[in-house]
Amino acid sequence: VLEIDALCDILEDQLGLDPTRPDISRALAMLVDESSNSKHCDYDHFVRMMVDASNPIQRALTGKIAIPDFVDFCKEVVRIFHDVKKITDGELCNYIPELQKTSQDSFSVALCTIDGQQFAFGDTKHEFAMQGCVAPFLYLAALEEYGIAAVHKMIGREPSGGSFDAVRLNAYDKPHNPMVNTGAITLCSMLHPEMDAADRFGWMASFLQDIGGGKNCRVGFNQPVYLSEKESGDQNFALAYYMKGKGVFGSQGGNLEQFVDLYFQLCATSVTCSSLASMAATLASGGRCPLSGKQKLKTVHVKNCLSGMYSCGMFDYSGAWAFNVGLPAKSGVSGALMIIVPNLMGLVVYSPRLNRYGHSVRGIEFCKRLSKKFSLSVFDQIVAGTSRMSKSKEHTPSAKNTTT
Numbered sequence: 001v002l003e004i005d006a007l008c009d010i011l012e013d014q015l016g017l018d019p020t021r022p023d024i025s026r027a028l029a030m031l032v033d034e035s036s037n038s039k040h041c042d043y044d045h046f047v048r049m050m051v052d053a054s055n056p057i058q059r060a061l062t063g064k065i066a067i068p069d070f071v072d073f074c075k076e077v078v079r080i081f082h083d084v085k086k087i088t089d090g091e092l093c094n095y096i097p098e099l100q101k102t103s104q105d106s107f108s109v110a111l112c113t114i115d116g117q118q119f120a121f122g123d124t125k126h127e128f129a130m131q132g133c134v135a136p137f138l139y140l141a142a143l144e145e146y147g148i149a150a151v152h153k154m155i156g157r158e159p160s161g162g163s164f165d166a167v168r169l170n171a172y173d174k175p176h177n178p179m180v181n182t183g184a185i186t187l188c189s190m191l192h193p194e195m196d197a198a199d200r201f202g203w204m205a206s207f208l209q210d211i212g213g214g215k216n217c218r219v220g221f222n223q224p225v226y227l228s229e230k231e232s233g234d235q236n237f238a239l240a241y242y243m244k245g246k247g248v249f250g251s252q253g254g255n256l257e258q259f260v261d262l263y264f265q266l267c268a269t270s271v272t273c274s275s276l277a278s279m280a281a282t283l284a285s286g287g288r289c290p291l292s293g294k295q296k297l298k299t300v301h302v303k304n305c306l307s308g309m310y311s312c313g314m315f316d317y318s319g320a321w322a323f324n325v326g327l328p329a330k331s332g333v334s335g336a337l338m339i340i341v342p343n344l345m346g347l348v349v350y351s352p353r354l355n356r357y358g359h360s361v362r363g364i365e366f367c368k369r370l371s372k373k374f375s376l377s378v379f380d381q382i383v384a385g386t387s388r389m390s391k392s393k394e395h396t397p398s399a400k401n402t403t404t
């Protein structure tokens with residue numbers, strides 16, 4: 001006989017899987033031998049149930065899972081975490097007073113694979129404002145609601161070459177891309193203008209939570225950060241007035257205060273490292289949420305979003321980032337850094353000390369080291385001798401450590 005509790009422990013401790021997840025708990029319930037004690041499973045019955053290749057427990061136990069050697073992989077994540085923790089360079093965001101109150105040394109990392117394997121380390125309970133990390137989701141929300149053509153009638157797709165808050169539009173007087181502030185504010189102008197303010201924010205908050213797997217995904221609101229940014233938000237108001245003058249919001253100009261207000265609210269959406277990592281995992285798996293098993297976003301929209309994150313997500317550091325890490329990413333001035341490893345996982349690093357581009361110093365260093373160690377760059381496959389861990393689910397080599 002097999003102890004169901006022992007099986008749950010293996011799934012949780014060795015593979016990072018939550019046994020209470022709907023598909024896994026259903027598979028566990030099917031294992032239980034009803035004639036006997038509900039905590040046990042008869043061996044023959046277990047073997048019969050494990051024939052089904054779509055059974056999530058079967059997949060997990062036979063290595064057909066994003067990161068089969070999950071314990072070893074997490075150990076490496078922790079090792080890099082401790083190395084990077086020694087770095088104390090950088091400054092807290094200096095133009096949003098409330099962010100100046102953040103504990104400088106707070107540091108956490110979380111990841112969620114496309115099969116829902118989860119791991120978090122450091123100050124994992126700490127909640128932080130998403131800030132710029134909300135932009136990709138805002139872009140996805142607009143794509144889902146209004147379609148690609150409508151969105152890109154308003155916003156371009158090229159890197160701006162400037163900082164995230166540069167007062168700059170492209171040659172057609174449109175925001176360069178959805179990732180910089182001009183683009184994100186314009187997305188706020190598109191998103192459900194027919195709703196009142198509370199419903200509009202509520203709509204977006206539940207959109208985020210849904211992408212992250214539902215009610216277990218922590219999505220809150222940081223009122224002090226919102227008020228603080230609003231009070232000191234001259235640069236973003238300047239961007240909005242500039243865009244209104246250039247006709248970005250249409251000939252009527254629209255309700256500029258409303259657009260900027262929604263932008264500040266969304267930047268103040270608060271998350272934990274883990275809740276943001278589960279949203280990131282849905283992007284890594286092409287819009288299918290690994291925790292709920294539901295297809296939440298159109299794959300083509302996710303592809304567009306990742307392309308935009310790859311070329312523009314790190315603003316005027318996007319080129320060096322592509323060289324050094326080679327993955328779609330988005331950063332926020334709260335110190336959050338979200339990266340997507342397509343077909344493998346979403347990962348978030350949080351540490352509030354920023355470099356001159358507004359990116360978390362430890363976040364950048366952590367990602368550089370992790371990408372190098374596991375050959376995660378989208379171009380690493382052309383480098384002789386490197387192969388990314390678990391290229392496909394059918395082919396399951398153990399995590400290959402390339403230290404060159």
Ligand code: GLN
Pocket residue numbers: 130131132133164165181229236267331332333334358
């Ligand atoms: N709320 C921030 C701002 O507008 C967002 C920018 C960011 O996080 N990169 O300045």
